[in-house]
Amino acid sequence: MEIHLASMENITCWAFRKLCRGASDSYTGVLGLTNLIKRNNIWEEIDTYPIEGQRQWIQIATSKESECLKFLKKLEEEIKKYPEKNNVYGIQLNASCPSPNLIRIGQGPALIKRSVKVSHLIKELLNQNKYKVGIKLRLGLNETEVKQKKIFILFKELEKIAKENPNFTNVTIHFKHAQESSSSEYDYSLLNELASYNLPLIINGGIKNSEDIKKLIESISLENRKNIKGIMLGREALKNPNCFSEINQDLKGSQFVSRNFKNIKAEFNELCKQHMPKIVYLKTIKEKTNI
Ligand SMILES: Cc1cc2nc3c(=O)[nH]c(=O)nc-3n(C[C@H](O)[C@H](O)[C@H](O)COP(=O)(O)O)c2cc1C
Structure with missing residues (x-):
């Protein structure tokens, strides 16, 4: 798991990821790929320095196939320039972020109902042999799309890609539609049906x-449990x-040294000294943690 x-x-950022x-x-x-292609200063946020035992993904937002190609080219240039960042395992297409700015331009969860478009975007991202590709979805853009089961139409398309290309390695589902607030209850009633598709699923939400x-x-x-690849x-x-580490201990019996908040904070500060994130x-x- x-x-x-x-x-x-x-x-x-790298320091927070390594802390976990x-x-x-x-x-x-x-x-956003539009920014990544046009602006060099955003590449600072692709801080994929080594983290032992952790596969690192870049999450991108786009709705344009042409941007995928340009991004892959620029990524190679960046890795050449900074070989210490050559630890990218995969690229995840965001079809989940509820930001109205993204939805307005047809990105994020606005993609869920556009199964053919998503299929094209993923195929463009798979047009290389170095990085794995995944997608993060919500159950739909809104309640109507959930009722219309738009995500199942998309799953049929994704199944075809997964069958053809082993580099398409996972589909993450955040089990809410994009109009639900972060405090609303999760509805996992579609989980079993979604798990019946031949797609490696990562389950996300409230865990x-x-x-x-x-x-x-x-x-x-x-029968469907075989398609559950992990949780997020x-x-x-x-x-x-x-x-x-606590989950690994409970599920796999792995030993770990528990850290109190003072230790965690000290470790985070040390990591920031190695690779300082943006302010x-x-x-x-x-603001969001006790660190
Ligand atoms: C502060 C914050 C920022 C987030 N930013 C992103 C993001 O950039 N991309 C994304 O796919 N999801 C983003 N999410 C959603 C999380 O990845 C995750 O799907 C969501 O919090 C549900 O999982 P959880 O219940 O375990 O928190 C964000 C969530 C939070 C709380």
């Missing part, structure tokens, strides 16, 4: 510990960066 640290804008020991995978915050994971897995039929945690990591990251991390 993979345990992913979720993408969190202005939070998941025990996470199998981690993601940069969402980065805090191994008990939550066990309950979710038990709600899936034995976001806000719990803000409260407790030990949560990944906005430091401010957001201070």
